[in-house]
Amino acid sequence: MSSKDHRSISGALAAATCTLLGTATSEPVQAQDEPGWDFNTALLYYAEDDDRVQDLSLNVLSRRVFVDDRFLSLGLTLDALTGASPNGALPQSVPQTFTQPSGRKTYTTPAGDMPIDDTFRDSRVAITANWQQPLGRLYAINVGASASVEYDYTHVGLNARISRDFNKRNTTLSAGLALAQDSLDPVGGAPPGLTQMRNAVDNDDGDGDGDGGNSGPDESKDIVDFVVGVTQVISKNLLVQVNYSYSDASGYLNDPYKILSVVDGTSGDAVPIAPVPGVDSPSHLNFYEHRPDSRRKHSLYSQAKYYMSGKVLDASYRYMTDDWEIDSHTVDLRLRWPTGESQYLEPHLRFYSQSAAEFYRPHLTDGDPLPAYASADYRLGDFDAITAGLKYGWKTGGGNDMHVRLELYRQSGNIAADQLIGNQLDQDNYPDLNAIILQYGYQFGK
Amino acid sequence: MNAARAARGIDVARGDGCWRGQFFAMASPCEVLCEVEDAAEARHLTQLAATEAWRIEDKFSRYVPGNVISRINEAGGSAVSVDTETAQLIDFAATLYEISAGRFDITSGVLRRVWRFDGGGKIPGKAEVAEALQYVGWGKVTWKTPVLRMKKGMEIDFGGIGKEFAVDRAAGLVREASAASCLLNFGGDLVAIRKPVLRDAWKVGIEALESAATDVQKLIDLKVGGLATSGDARRFLMHEGVRYSHILDPRTGWPMRNAPRSITVAADTCTQAGMLSTLAILEGVAAESFLDAQGVRYWANR
C-alpha cells in the first residue's frame, strides 16, 4: 500500500463514524502512557587471569517518564575490586622486592614473574542524574551531573547536551559539553614523578595521613569534553551517526602506583640496591612514573545501524589521536539475530589497536639523563586487543527483558626491539592480559 | 449465548473514588465507572449502558435466531430490507470496505468455519480455504440502501464492529443522562466521557504480552475519548513454527502473518479506534507505519 493510501483513511473514517453515531458530541481523545519508572539493571563480573583484577559491579539505571517526553534518569554503580595490577617494573631472573604504595611494608615478586602489586583492593560508588526534555518542537536538551567516590579518588562532573532535528527529523545535530574535576588522595600520598621508590617505614611517618608514605599534597585534574555529532536516517532500515569529540585533561595525570625499573645499560637487568640492615627497602632501583600534566585527545566516531529482515547489524569505528602521540583504532561489530518470537542471540566482535605514548618506555637506563616524562604503564604501550562475545536475550513471562553475555577480552602488546637491552630481549616484558566479562541484565517497568 | 442472556443483570459497588457498575454483554464482562456521589445515579447509568448493550447484542448478534442478521444470512439469495440503524451500520461497513481496499469485510465470517483459533496447530488445506472464499467478498453483495441481496451461502456479521459501536452508543446515552465523568468498558473497548475530576485520568490496563499466567498489564492514562484493542496475544494458531494471527485477511482467506500480536489505538470514538486497530493488524508488517500515518497514538505489542 502506498503512503498516499495510508494517509487518506483517518479523515474518511472520522466522517463515516460521525454519520454512524449521529451528532453525539465528543471531545478530542486524550490518552498517553502512564508516567512511571522503568529500570535497567545489570550485574557484571570481570576477571583477569593470573589473579589480576576482579571486579563485581552492580548497575542500576532508573528512568522516570513524565508527560510531554520529559524524563529523569538516575544511575547508581557499585564496584568491588580486588586483585593485582602490573606495577610497571620488568620481570627479572631474581626475586624483586617493592615497597607497597602505603609505604609501610614490602612485597616480593618471584624470579621470572611479571611484578604485580597485589595489595590492590578498592570499592567505588558512582551516581549520575540526567534530565532530558524537548525545547520547542525541534530542540531537545539534556543536563546532568555525576559523582563517584573511591578510597583514593573522587570525581564530580557536569554535562549538558543540546540537539536539533532537521529535515523531517531525518537529521539530528547535537553538541555537548562536559566538565569534570577529579581529585586523588593516593594511598601513601602522590609520589613526585621520576623519583626513587622509597623505603618502607613500619610506622606512621607522622604526616597525619596515617601511613608511612610521601607527604605530598592531594592532587587533582580537570577534564573538559566537547562533542558535536550528526545522526542521519538514510533509509527505512539504515541509520548512521558521526561524532567528533575533543577532550582536554590537565593536572595530575600520573598513575601514582606505577613505577619503572632502572636497568643496567649493557645487561638490561634491574640495578640492585645493597640491603641496609634494619631497613626494609626495595631490592632494585625503581622510579615512580611521570606523565605530562596535560593531554588533548581528538576522536572521530561513526556508527551505523542496519536492519536486514529481522537482524540488526550495529557497526562502529573510532579513530583517536592525542598529543601524547597515541593513535588508536576501534572497530565494534554486533549482530542481533532473533532466534524466536522474543529471543535473540547477539555475537560481538571488537578490535582495538593503539600505538604507544611518546614517553612510554619499558624501563629507565642507569646513567642516562632522566627523560622529562616516562611511564611503563602497559596501557600506554603499543598493543592490540580483541573482544569476542555472545549475548543471549529474551523476554520474560512478565514482559521484561533479560540477557546474559559472556565476552573474552585479550590484549597482546609488543615493545619495540630498540627499546630493549641485553637480557630483556630473551624474556616476555609486556604483561599480556586475558579477561572474561560475564554480565546479567534485567530491564523492567517499561 | 443463551446462558449469558439468562444471567442479565447489573451489579453496582463502591469503587475507588467512583461507583462501579458491572454486567455481562456480548460475551464480555462490561463495566461502567462513574464519578457520582449517589449509588442510585450509578445504578441508573449502568442500567442505561447495559440495556443499550443488550439491545445491540440481541439485534446484531449472529447467534440470535430471528434478528436482522439471521434474516439476512438465512435469506438464501433473496433481497432483504433492513431498518435504519442496520442500514447505517451496513453503510459504515461498506465505506470501510472501500477505504481499506477490501481489508475490512463484514462477509468474512464464513472463513471461521475453516479456521479454528484455539492455540492448536491445525490449519486448513488450500482447497478448503478457496472453497470458503467463494462466499466472501463485499464486492459480491448488492446493497442499495435499505435493501441487501447476496448469494446463498454468504453471511454478514458485525463481530468486527459491534462492541465498539455499542460502547459508543451507550456512551452517548450516558453522556446525555449525566454531567459526571464516566468510563465505559465493554470487554476492552473503552470510552471515557468528560475528563475525570477526582483523578488525573482513568488508568487503563492493556495486555502487554502473551502470558496466561501473569496477566501483564501496561497502564495507559485515558482522560477522554475511545480506546480499542485488536489482535489477541492469546488467540493464535501455531503451525510449523509460524504464528498465525486470529485475524483473517478477507482478500486471501488466510490469517495475517507478521502482524503485531495486539494493537491498542486511542481515537475520538471507540469505533474509530477499533477500526484503526483492526486495519493496522491487516497491514501486517506495516501496521506501525500505517498508524503513524494516521497521526493517532497507539501501543503495538509484537
Next chain:
Amino acid sequence: MQVRLLLEVLLLAGIVSGCTSMGVEPWERDILARDEMQLTTDAVEAATDDHIYFSKEASSGGRGFGGGGCGCN
C-alpha cells in the same frame, strides 16, 4: 533534442530521488522506531563497556563523553 530532454529528465529524476531517498517519511519509521534500532540499545551495557575499556586502554569516549571519573586510569 530528444536525447537531451531524456538526459534532463533522467538527471532531474536522479536529483529528486537522491533527495527523497535520504531519510524517510514519518509513516515509514516502523523499523527505525524499534528498540533494537536505537543507536544505544542498552545504556547500562554501553556504560559498563566504556568503563572497562577506559580502565584498560588509552582511548575513551567517542560515542558520548569521555567516560572516566575513575581512579582506574
